[in-house]
Amino acid sequence: MKPRFEQPPAAAGSTFASYTRRESAFAFGWHHHREYELTLITQGSGTRYVGTTVERYRPGDLVLLGPDLPHTFTSEPYEGVAEAAVTQFRHDFLGPDFFALPQFCALDDLLARSGRGLYFDRVPEEVRELVTRLPHLGAAAQTTALLDVLCRLAPGSAARHLTGPGYAPAPGTAVRDRIDAVCRHLQQSHTGPVHHEEVAALVHMSPTSFSRFFRNAMGRTLTDYLNQLRVETACALLTGTPLPVTEVAARSGYRNLSNFNRRFRELKGLRPTEYRAAHLRRTVE
Structure with missing residues (x-):
């Protein structure tokens, strides 16, 4: 992994x-x-x-x-x-x-x-x-x-x-191996339900210990990182497909449209519809 x-x-x-x-x-x-x-x-x-x-x-x-x-x-x-x-x-x-x-x-x-x-x-x-x-x-x-x-x-x-100061490349260390295992797992599974306990078990840690470990290593919580993955997936769908926003939200891992809109705006500073429109303007220009 x-x-x-x-x-x-x-x-x-x-x-x-x-x-x-x-x-x-x-x-x-x-x-x-x-x-x-x-x-x-x-x-x-x-x-x-x-x-x-x-x-x-x-x-x-x-x-x-x-x-x-x-x-x-x-x-x-x-x-x-x-x-x-x-x-x-x-x-x-x-x-x-x-x-x-x-x-x-x-x-x-x-x-x-x-x-x-x-x-x-x-x-x-x-x-x-x-x-x-x-x-x-x-x-x-x-x-x-x-x-x-x-x-x-x-x-x-x-x-x-590109990356935060909390992540120091260190090949072969237990910290790097665990973080890399989690990142690969989340890349493959972030558009579906992700349970904190299951991710912690992946690296043989208790949920409480894993939360502290992940935040110290990555400079953000697991939830924050998961939202980043999902919003970037949404960006790809918004700019690469004509899917309606409701479908983009669902395919990105969000089951609640208002939560999707809130998280998207927090990370991108725009609503999903505004992000799509801005991309279309750049393409035309």
Whole structure:
């Protein structure tokens, strides 16, 4: 039940991997690896899971994830062909002491901050274009281009952390294993009834102990996290299907429409109908 450990192979003649991932839809694959991962969504929309956080993603989203930070991108066919430009590299891909050089202290800080995941807003179009081209460049050009991208992102004025400070990547620890088991279970079951006692039993804890454990590890209650999952599912249905709001609520795990509307507005600042209308306006524009 814990996230699968991946070991991405470096490309021939290089010390890191850069590729285009294209599928009809991204399947849920909770995993982690020792490499940093720079991911640019080039086509399609869906849901991004990073540590404690569940958010919608859309074309143009750029994130940098630090080593051993559990994550996955998932989507449905109705959300469009799923495509992303992905580059994975280790801290020593340019040599063991490269980022210790004084001229690269800003890059070293950027990589340190990525331990909680970074989302870059208002990224210049030329940076997105460069990230998109990375998988198609030769090894030498690819290396200098990646360094150029990191230098451009390093100031980080528009970067925000994706996951809370309460979640520290720690492969193999009992805390991480338990949290990962719970997150995978909830991803699969959140649209149906979820009972606190059953989730606690999944990790062999009493309900009281589990509540305290989950809040300490995730920085939020199980109910809060469950609502986040359900509201993000609702967002996908609102923007990807013509289903009426009552049906969206039911398919997202809410049996009470007023509760759905309240929770949705708390997390998104809009009513479900307003969220759908705003998405349609952005699509037209």
